[in-house]
Amino acid sequence: MGSELLRIAEGFSIVAEGLRGLAKAEGGTKEKAVKAQPSATEKAQKQDAAQEQPATLEGIRALMAQKTQEGKSKEIKELLQKYGAAKLSAVKPEDYPALMQEAQVL
Structure with missing residues (x-):
């Protein structure tokens, strides 16, 4: 047993x-x-950091990576298309400041 x-x-x-x-x-x-x-505090800190970044290719890339992680891939693609580009490296450098500003609003 x-x-x-x-x-x-x-x-x-x-x-x-x-x-x-x-x-x-x-x-x-x-x-x-x-x-x-992320918590509201973390989101605010990331937005502040994103706003402080200069409108450089690297700065925009970092911001877009953050937005992609937040689930906004579709909006990022639409934004790139607005500037006549299929990918970030195809955006004209003179469009960086405007692109950065619009990406921050997403």
Whole structure:
């Protein structure tokens, strides 16, 4: 009877391990989603930093990367198209200040 109880306990252990894995997968996704969303303070700090960046290719690229992480990829593509470019490197340098300003508003 002792060996049967050990097999039952081992079965429960396997089930528990499986349930922990499922809970971690579901909980991990939610935790990542929560961590991926910056707080209002973090958003304000990022916007301040973005506004302080000069209208250089690198500065615009950083701002657009931030906006893309915020889920605004479609808006970024539309903005680039407005300036006649399929990608950032095709934007004319004289359009950088206006592009930077419009990207900050997104």
